[in-house]
Amino acid sequence: MEIDYALIDWSRLQFAVTALYHWIFVPLTLGLAFIIAIMESIYVRTGNPEWKSITKFWMTLFGINFAIGVATGIILEFQFGTNWSNYSWFVGDIFGAPLAIEGIMAFFLESTFIAVMFFGWNKVGKKFHLVSTWLVAFGASLSALWILVANAWMQYPVGMRFNPQTARNEMVDFWEILFSPVAVNKFLHTITSGYVLAAIFVIGISAWYLLKKRHRLFAKRSIVVAAVFGLIMSLMNIHAGDESARQIAEKQPMKFAAMEAMYYGQTNAPLVAIGFMEKVDHDRDNINERQFAFSIEIPDMLSYLAFLESGAYVPGIKDLIRGYTDNDGNNVLSYAERMRRGSIAITALHDYKEAKNIAKNSKANEMVKMSFMEKADSLEALFSDQEWVDNYFAYFGYGYYDDPKDLIPNVPVSFYSFHIMVILSGYFLLIFILALINVLKGKLERRKWILWAAILGIPLVYIAQQTGWLLAEMGRQPWVVQDLMTTAAAATKNSVSNIQITFWLFVATFTILLIAEIKIMLTQIKNGPKEGGQ
Amino acid sequence: MFETLSLLALQQYWWIIVSILAAILIFLMFVQGGQTLIYCLGKTDMERTILINALGRKWEFTFTTLVTFGGAFFASFPLFYATSFGGAYWVWMLILFAFILQAVSYEYRTKANNFLGKRTYEGFLFANGLLGTILIGTAVATFFTGSPFNLSSTISTSGEITMINQVNWESPYRGLELAFNFGRYATFVNLSLGLAVFFLARVLAVLYFMNAVDEENINKRLKKKLINNAAPFLVFFLFFVTNLLLMDGYAVDPESKMVTMESYKYLNNLLQMPLVLVIFLLGVVMVLLSIIRPIMAYEKCGSKAIWPGGLGTFLTVFALLLVAGLNNTAFYPSYTDLQSSLTIENASSSHYTLTAMSYVSLMIPFVLAYIWYAWKAISNKKITAKEMEDDDHVY
Structure with missing residues (x-):
């Protein structure tokens, strides 16, 4: 069958745009939730109402960001079905589970206790409120865990086997998927990156107040909390990133x-x-x-x-x-050899299906039917023969190709996004160290260049986040499931114009909502916190 | 404990779970119904603020239930996920757009400098209420009336690429034909359920407001709105149920797994599963009572009616979905290629995955318990104008 490259490209573009938009908001949710929880803990500990107003101010910004994060998030889950239905069929037995667990375990935790967080100040006790805030923070990171487990599985598929009868991959070991080294590391690297983003966000906004000589005590207190949190998370983030590079070298050498x-x-x-x-x-x-x-x-x-x-x-x-x-x-093995073996695996599957079909439906005599049945059985047995699986089925996806060129990801995008991300992560670490030392020594307000560097950090930290995902996803092309399924085979058969229309609808909707979000956020920041513990 | 169950038992268990989630979702869509009533019930800014805030404390549960319903369906019946979402593309896309707009609207509506203005966000809420209910209802009706698709799992190696599995939707309108192709009688059945869900959501919203809002002018309007929405709900619901009981249904032969049309299939399902029939009748009676009693005795029954109304909705939808999937029935039938129809057997995940997910499902009662606890803690009294003025987090 002909592949419609325009369809694949538009489908990919749509997924990329919606995912990147969603990821503008998620890291701030992940990190700010913890920073708020720490601030509220200080309030509950000290009883100082100033800390309550600090908490409430950042909570307002959290709420504005959270709403649009939810809005952009719902589409991602459903797009696996709407735009990647053949993918959903091929690996849904494995991939659906983490998405369901995410909903049951994490989303309800988040949404229930967010209601307490916002509406409960005067209705529940201090302790209950504080616990709710912490639960929101854990809930947010927990949801990140499950979706990252799913993503890690696509990069490094484990814990499954191919079932020729259903022509799909099926889960055989849940724990291997959850505790796959790639999943664990991807989780750590990604959530700590969110924590770093939130810390830079808090420090940058506070730096602006200091430059404007407004809310100075509020700003310095916020900076202390964010810089300590950011410093620790930044070190963990760099460590996990380093580990991640080693995993890629081993498991995705082309990337x-x-x-x-x-x-x-x-x-x-x-x-x-x-x-x-x-x-x-x-x-x-x-x-x-x-x-x-x-x-x-x-x-x-x-x-x-x-x-x-x-x-x-x-x-x-x-x-x-x-x-x-x-x-x-x-x-x-060379790519030529991989393509040859992949194509043998595909042919085996094809012959198996055909033999089974004839054995079941043909009007031929029993003898002929029997012989096809035997053929089907022997082919089916191949897929449970570990040696054959390792030597042939492992290259299944390569069988789709006849030119190695198609198996090379976009090199400039991968290179630049990787290097921008790494260089910027050093910049953030430096900001945390400088901000912390100077705020503790009481010199931060005089060091204007640090304050400016912190403000500049805000756009940069968003760029670092986006480049991180560009590398992760563009760098693994053409694979949607490493070595097994390509993006071209994964897309829903649909007309290009349908995807184009939804693509532009998404771009328009998300851009309008983003503008609204930024305007609301900037207005809230300009108004500043209500001092005095209101 | 789940490992020992047969594959079929796990499939049935998961069909029940999915049905429960769908039933909770339809009940929680009172939020959507309420969003279409803001201007009918609220004549001043303060009244509308009260109504929106009453809904604003619940909307995330509806939203989260929708997301969880999607995830659970994906994990347990991935072939449905691939077929319906990929096939009826436009229906699901419109539903999703409606929910995208909803998610920001509560938070941004009254914020300073919000770019689009209060009215636009209220418009988003209305659009979500209208499209969300009608389209989800219509989509559920196709579980009985069928959709135009075929599945090819044969391998084609000709040409450039090998496809192993492929969902082919046989209409260029990608699902919209299910709501707008008036040349096909089933379209009326589909839409009747869509409209029944829409008006039911409005009825439930009225009952919810009776329970949650304490504002004289609004309360005065509620009873009339209840009657106005209950009447069309009953008409559409009756039309749908009558058709459902009389129509041919998609039956699966338990031995050969062949799908055939069977007369009065859904009526037979109810008769052959008496427990489901009881649940269905109980549900319908409770919904009716929850409508009639506030009309007869508003002062006495008004503020409690949401409970029988909600439970009745849950039971009715739950029973309908059990009718769609159990008792050797194809739950997502294809009217163009009978043998491509999805059943809980051919669309499900593997024994291993269903077992793993079944353990996860044990968390659901725990989740319901903490939701209940947190709700009680923050909404122990009715919403009043005074609270709207005093509280610092008002939508």
């Missing part, structure tokens, strides 16, 4: 090569700290090859980053295509 724009593998591979790319003059393999027009490199660093050994070999894009020998001396 790793793309994010470093590395075409030729080497031992003692240097890390490109900063680089700008240009097209090569002679793109011999016709793969849109790039080279660095300018770069600053740190010797041996990439090898160390990937394999904790400065002499380790890191394969480049071309090595991955041609096949190579890894650091343990294992032969890694």
Whole structure:
């Protein structure tokens, strides 16, 4: 069957836009909830009404952000069905579970106790209110856990087996999916990034008050809480990011090569700290090859980053295509061989279905039917033969392709988004350290450049978040489930114009709502907190 | 404990869970119904603020239930998720857009400098109330009347790409034909359920306001609104139920799994599952009582009527969905290709996944308990104009 690339591209674009919009709001929800909970704890502990007004001010901003986060979120869950129905069919047995658990475990927790948080100040006791605030914070991060488990599974599918009868993947080990190393690490890296964003948000707004010489005590108190929280989370975030890079090097080497724009593998591979790319003059393999027009490199660093050994070999894009020998001396298959094996797996499935169909429905005599039944049985047995699964079915998705070029993600997008994210995470760490030291020494108000740098941090931290997801999702193309299913096979069969209409509707709606959100938020910030514990 | 159950038992268990969630959702759509009544019931700004705040403390539960319903359906019957959401694209997209607009409207409506103005956000709430109820009701009706799709799970290797599974929707209108193709009689049946849900949601909203709002001018208008909405609800509901009991239904042969049309299938389901019949009748009677009693004795029964009304709605919808899925019935039938029809057997997740999810489902009573506890804590008295003036978090 013909694939409609326009359909795939528009479907991907729609998902990307809705996901990126949603992710403008989620990290602030994740992090601000904890910062508010800490502030309220200080209020309950000290009984000082000033802390209550600090809590309430940030809670107002939290509410404005939360509403639009909910609005942009509902569509994501349903899009797996509306726009990726073949994906939902192929892996719904595994992928649906975390989404359902997210609803049952996390969303109700969040929405129930948010009501207490906002409406309960004068109706429930202090302690009950504080517990509710903490539950909102945990609920938000808990919902992030389940959706990230689902995403991690797409990047590194575990805990399942393929069932040829239903032609889909089925879950065989729930715990392996939940505690997959990629899932655990992705969760830590992502939620701590949300905590960092919220801390920068609080520090940046407070810095603005200090520059305006308004609400100075309020601002400094907010900065102390946010800087301590941000510093700890920033260190955890960088640590998890480092671990994440190693996991990608091992489990998604093509993504790793793309994010470093590395075409030729080497031992003692240097890390490109900063680089700008240009097209090569002679793109011999016709793969849109790039080279660095300018770069600053740190010797041996990439090898160390990937394999904790400065002499380790890191394969480049071309090595991955041609096949190579890894650091343990294992032969890694070329893409041509993977495509051949994938196609054998697809053919086996095809023949199985056909044989089964004939055995069931044909009018041929019993003998012929029997022979087809036997054929079907023997083919079905292949899918439970671990050796065959490891050697053939493991490359199932490659069977869709005949040109390795289609299996290379967009290198510039992967490279730049990775590097922007990493450089910015260093910037945020610096802000936390500087803000904390200076606010404790009482010098922050005089160090105007730190205050400005903190304000600048707000747009930058949003950029860092978006680039993080761009890398995670663009870097793994064309896979929707690593090595098993491509985006092209996953999309719902629909007319391009339908998707175009919904795409533009989403863009228009979300943009209008975003403008409304920002205007409301800025007005609230300009009005400032009500001092005196009201 | 769940591991030992047969696959069929797990499928039935999950159909019951999904039905419960759907029934709770329809009950909670009183929020949507109320959103369409703001201007009928509230003549001044303060009155509208009271009404919106009464709904504003509940809207997230409806929303969260919808999301959880979607997730639970995905986890337990992924093939339905793929078929219906991917196929009836426009119906679901319109429903989702309506809910997107709702989610910001409460919070942003009265905030300073909100870009679109108060009226626009109230318009969003109205749109959500209208589209959300009618389209969800219409979509539920297709569980009985069928949709135009076929599923191909044969593998085609010709051309550029191999497709293993594919949902093919056989109408370019992607679900809209189910509500607007008036050449097909079933469209009227679909819409009658959609409109019944719409008016029921308004009836429940009136009952909810009787319970939650203490404001003289609003309270005076409620009784009349109850009558005005109860009448069309009864007409549409009666039309739907009569058709349902008389129509041919999609039956599944338990042995061969072949789907065939059976006369009076849904009537037979009720008769063959007497417990479901009892639940259904009990539900209908409770809804009727919750309408009649406040009309007869408003002072005495008005503020309590939401409880029998809500429970009755829950029981009625629950019973209807059990009729759609149990007793060898195809719950998401295809009228263009009978054998592509979805049943709880061919659309479900694997034994392992259903077992795992069944353990997760044990959390539901716990979730209901804390929701109940938190609700009680914050809404122990009626909403008044005074509270709207004093409280610092007012929508």
